[in-house]
Amino acid sequence: DAGVTQSPTHLIKTRGQQVTLRCSPKSGHDTVSWYQQALGQGPQFIFQYYEEEERQRGNFPDRFSGHQFPNYSSELNVNALLLGDSALYLCASSLPGDGYEQYFGPGTRLTVT
C-alpha cells in the first residue's frame, strides 16, 4: 500500500515565476492538506481539499492556490514567487472519521532564487 507521494522532490525557481507541486494521497484517503515548513519553523497549514473543493484555508495569500482531482490527488500552485516562499512543502492525506489522523508525504523542497 503506497503512502502519500509528492513530486518533484526538489525544485529551483526564480522570483516572479510560478510553480506547481503534486501530491497523491494514501490509498482510500479523500482529503488532502498542504503545509509549508520554513527553516526553523513548524509546518504551517496552507489549505485543505475535500470533494474537489477548498474546505479550509490558513493565513496564506491568494498567490497560493490548489486543486483536487476526481482521483483525490492534488496540486499546489504558487504564483509570483518570492524569496520567502523557499520552504519544504508537505502534503498530508486523511480519511474523515479516522480521527482525522493525517499521513504525510516526504515533501517537496522549493528554492526560490
Added chain:
Amino acid sequence: ILNVEQSPQSLHVQEGDSTNFTCSFPSSNFYALHWYRWETAKSPEALFVMTLNGDEKKKGRISATLNTKEGYSYLYIKGSQPEDSATYLCASSGGGADGLTFGKGTHLIIQP
C-alpha cells in the same frame, strides 16, 4: 497560550536513559492533539492522536499523556535508543476538518 509551543527545542540524551518533552497548546476550541516523529529526509510519522482529557497512549517504549484543561501534553521515551533520534512534532486541531497547528518541534539526539 495562543500558539503551540514545544520544549525543549533540542535535547541530547544518553543511550538507555529515559526522557520526556512538553507540548503546550490553546485549551480553548480544542479537538485533538497529534504527535509526530520526523526523521531527516523521511515523511513525518504519526505516533498518537489524542482527544480526551486524561488520555494516555503507548506505542512500544513511547507514551504520551494529555491534559486538555490546562493545555499540555507530555511525550515520554523509555530506555532511549539511537533510532529514537528524530524531531518530535506536536500539533493541535480545533475541529475534525481543521488543519493542524504545529509547534516547532523538539530535536532529540541519542548519544551512544
